[in-house]
Amino acid sequence: MALHYRKTQIDDVSALFEVRGKTRENPISKQQLAQMGITHAAVVEGLDAGGLYGWVCVSQESIVGFCTGDMATGEILVLAVLPDFEGQGVGKKLLSNVVDQLQRNGANSIWLAADSNASVRAHGFYRRLGWLPTGAVLENGDEVLEFRLT
Template identity: 80%
Template sequence: MGLHYRKTQSDDVSALFEVRGKTRENPISIQQLAQMGITHAAIVAGFESGEWFGWVCVSQERVVGFCTADMATGEVLVLAVLADFEGKGVGKQLLGNVVDQLQRSGANPIWLAADSNAGVRAHGFYRQLGWVPTGEVLENGDEILEWRLT
């Protein structure tokens, strides 16, 4: 199972939707994303304008994970990995690549919104990698975490 990491390209967008809809925890369908204003066209436009950037992990020519960020705000928008590839360092590598790129671009702060439920894998995952809660909580219950250089 060879894994290859590369920057996200506009023609990856359909695969990003597929992965997002098939994650083990918190899958979101194309229809649900569209209701939030997250459409294929909007994502392509974000990547092509340079507003967004990201990294994908590919195994046997198939996208199995991805991480996307907003250059202007420093927000990590999404990190998603297929269940079969969890626990293999894919999420950590993708997130690390995106954080490195945000740091090089001068983003400050670098932040993300994550489920505040300690029973969700992401809760411990981000904290273990050095993300720190700011104390801010969104209306949907997600808490804001900030990347702190260690």
């Protein structure tokens, strides 16, 4: 199956919520996201205003993965890939595209919060790509990782 990468568009937002709810590890439903203040309207507004920046991966006209960053804070807010597309470089490519844009935007630091449990796939994934723990831990137990700018 051919994979196509492009910038996230407003029309993609509903599909982003679907993908986020279907990830293998750490799926979060639309309802759970709404409780955190992450709604369809908020994402559309963020993308439209330029505060959010993202990339999607498309296979056969369906979004199979996406990554979104916050332009003001340098935070990678989410990286999600459907299970059938794991291990194909999708997450790495999406993350790289968003990190590149955050760097071009002048982010002083680029960071994300991830599960600190070494048995979770994301733990090793980010470290292999150069993300390093800062020592900070969020209230939910996620550790803060920072990408070392080159």
